[in-house]
Amino acid sequence: MQTNELRRGPRMAQAIHDAALRLLVERGYDGLTIEGIASRSGVNKTTIYRWWPSKDAVLAAALTASDALALAIPDTGSLRGDLRALARRIAELVTDPATAPIAGALLAAGADRPQLAVVAREFFADRLLQERAMLDRASERGEVAAAVDPRSLMDLLAGAIWFRVFVRGEAPTEADLDAVVDTVLYGLDGRAEVG
Amino acid sequence: MQTNELRRGPRMAQAIHDAALRLLVERGYDGLTIEGIASRSGVNKTTIYRWWPSKDAVLAAALTASDALALAIPDTGSLRGDLRALARRIAELVTDPATAPIAGALLAAGADRPQLAVVAREFFADRLLQERAMLDRASERGEVAAAVDPRSLMDLLAGAIWFRVFVRGEAPTEADLDAVVDTVLYGLDGRAEVG
Numbered sequence: 001m002q003t004n005e006l007r008r009g010p011r012m013a014q015a016i017h018d019a020a021l022r023l024l025v026e027r028g029y030d031g032l033t034i035e036g037i038a039s040r041s042g043v044n045k046t047t048i049y050r051w052w053p054s055k056d057a058v059l060a061a062a063l064t065a066s067d068a069l070a071l072a073i074p075d076t077g078s079l080r081g082d083l084r085a086l087a088r089r090i091a092e093l094v095t096d097p098a099t100a101p102i103a104g105a106l107l108a109a110g111a112d113r114p115q116l117a118v119v120a121r122e123f124f125a126d127r128l129l130q131e132r133a134m135l136d137r138a139s140e141r142g143e144v145a146a147a148v149d150p151r152s153l154m155d156l157l158a159g160a161i162w163f164r165v166f167v168r169g170e171a172p173t174e175a176d177l178d179a180v181v182d183t184v185l186y187g188l189d190g191r192a193e194v195g
Numbered sequence: 196m197q198t199n200e201l202r203r204g205p206r207m208a209q210a211i212h213d214a215a216l217r218l219l220v221e222r223g224y225d226g227l228t229i230e231g232i233a234s235r236s237g238v239n240k241t242t243i244y245r246w247w248p249s250k251d252a253v254l255a256a257a258l259t260a261s262d263a264l265a266l267a268i269p270d271t272g273s274l275r276g277d278l279r280a281l282a283r284r285i286a287e288l289v290t291d292p293a294t295a296p297i298a299g300a301l302l303a304a305g306a307d308r309p310q311l312a313v314v315a316r317e318f319f320a321d322r323l324l325q326e327r328a329m330l331d332r333a334s335e336r337g338e339v340a341a342a343v344d345p346r347s348l349m350d351l352l353a354g355a356i357w358f359r360v361f362v363r364g365e366a367p368t369e370a371d372l373d374a375v376v377d378t379v380l381y382g383l384d385g386r387a388e389v390g
Contacts, residue, residue, distance in 0.1 A: 108303030110361035159354030166305035
């Protein structure tokens with residue numbers, strides 16, 4: 001029986017991850033329970049507890065294995081175009097009912113849930129390699145200095161969108177997103193000068 | 196006895212609010228319970244439930260009545276000085292152990308806790324009047340166009356700081372904060388040109 005369980009391991013893990021993320025989306029973090037995951041995945045509660053001691057541990061594994069928040073870095077030929085496209089994708093991710101609760105859980109993790117906070121930190125640290133590549137292309141085109149720090153840029157771009165959505169409770173319009181990009185690129189007063 | 200309770204009402208409410216915020220700071224949102232609030236405040240659990248149906252309702256009332264997150268808008272004589280001072284205060288608020296869990300709870304509310312999200316939205320909407328006054332002064336000094344939207348400015352400034360702290364799990368240095376301000380004011384490439 002143990003051999004059987006091992007053999008079924010990857011498929012069971014996948015079922016547990018899927019159930020955890022679906023329930024997070026449907027019921028929110030507070031509504032997510034190991035019991036619910038067991039019932040949705042069809043995997044025995046005891047088996048789940050043998051692998052993961054808490055719902056945060058299940059969720060951390062599910063988020064790490066999932067590509068639910070995958071965000072391809074655009075390559076439009078200009079930094080402004082790349083940032084506009086990226087801003088739209090971030091805004092979609094944090095407002096689309098299919099992904100917003102997952103993004104929200106990652107955001108909320110930093111305040112209160114150490115186990116998930118580690119996943120969030122690794123997730124966003126991994127993304128920096130891609131974001132650096134986008135800035136390297138811009139620097140090769142002569143659009144920005146090579147010294148521009150992708151972390152500071154993404155703090156501003158993602159932070160502004162997340163703040164608008166999760167704190168103010170409003171979805172940014174496309175004009176709002178373009179204004180964020182232009183402020184970051186050209187400054188508060190520089191925006192008007194750019195066509 | 197009912198008369199007695201009414202007379203003690205405001206003082207009891209204050210004790211309940213204080214206990215809720217202190218426990219939030221000590222134990223985090225997930226560790227906060229009505230039982231804990233009752234025990235800390237010395238007010239009977241049944242009495243608390245008569246006024247508020249849930250811990251979110253207690254917390255919403257406590258946050259509304261509290262000045263824990265009060266943030267005076269600086270008036271240094273220049274927009275750059277004002278924004279630098281404001282960025283330092285925001286960073287302090289979200290990293291100081293005495294206030295960070297309260298700020299974190301407001302931030303996390305948007306993702307998952309509708310009752311607290313309303314408080315967060317009202318709190319940040321109220322602040323916009325002060326933030327507009329800061330921009331009006333800058334516009335009178337000729338530093339920015341009158342059309343600059345305080346909401347977009349604060350989304351960038353607060354969003355970048357919150358993202359760095361709550362998502363990346365890092366405290367920004369003073370140089371990081373100044374760089375955020377200069378990017379918002381002068382753009383990604385304009386920063387180097389400013390003394």
